[in-house]
Amino acid sequence: xxxxxxxxxxxxxxxxxxxxxxxxxxxxxxxxxxxxxxxxxxxxxxxxxxxxxxxxxxxxxxxxxxxxxxxxxxxxxxxxxxxxxxxxxxxxxxxxxxxxxxxxxxxxxxxxxxxxxxxxxxxxxxxxxxxxxxxxxxxxxxxxxxxxxxx
Numbered sequence: 340x341x342x343x344x345x346x347x348x349x350x351x352x353x354x355x356x357x358x359x360x361x362x363x364x365x366x367x368x369x370x371x372x373x374x375x376x377x378x379x380x381x382x383x384x385x386x387x388x389x390x391x392x393x394x395x396x397x398x399x400x401x402x403x404x405x406x407x408x409x410x411x412x413x414x415x416x417x418x419x420x421x422x423x424x425x426x427x428x429x430x431x432x433x434x435x436x437x438x439x440x441x442x443x444x445x446x447x448x449x450x451x452x453x454x455x456x457x458x459x460x461x462x463x464x465x466x467x468x469x470x471x472x473x474x475x476x477x478x479x480x481x482x483x484x485x486x487x488x489x490x
Contacts, residue, residue: 354476355364355476355477356477358469359470361473366462369459369462374455379427379455382410383418383422384451386408386418387388387444390442391448399441400442401416401419419442426445427444427447427451429442450469
């Protein structure tokens with residue numbers, strides 16, 4: 340959907356957007372393959388990472404996980420049940436004074452995340468220059484358009 344302030348895009352904009360999207364697709368494909376090596380689906384990996392990535396002292400609930408994964412409530416419930424069945428998480432029933440089920444990682448999940456994080460960080464560091472270049476081009480073009488508009 341076009342916005343009111345739609346910029347006139349040049350060939351460089353489209354090239355940078357295409358390169359950025361290509362890099363994101365490549366990373367997603369890499370991530371899915373790495374998760375598959377450990378018997379995890381991409382969604383399961385993302386769920387485990389979302390739980391692990393919470394700040395210290397916070398607890399993941401099904402509602403929070405729904406928001407973090409941008410998925411529907413029922414799909415997240417099914418995903419959590421799969422993770423429970425496979426021994427990656429423990430789901431604690433809601434208690435008085437706390438709304439929602441609390442989801443915690445097991446040692447099995449921690450081990451899987453350690454392996455996946457190492458591989459992912461290596462890949463991200465390898466891809467960083469091309470991602471940064473695409474973002475820099477898009478940012479510079481936006482800055483130039485603002486300056487031109489102000490003149």
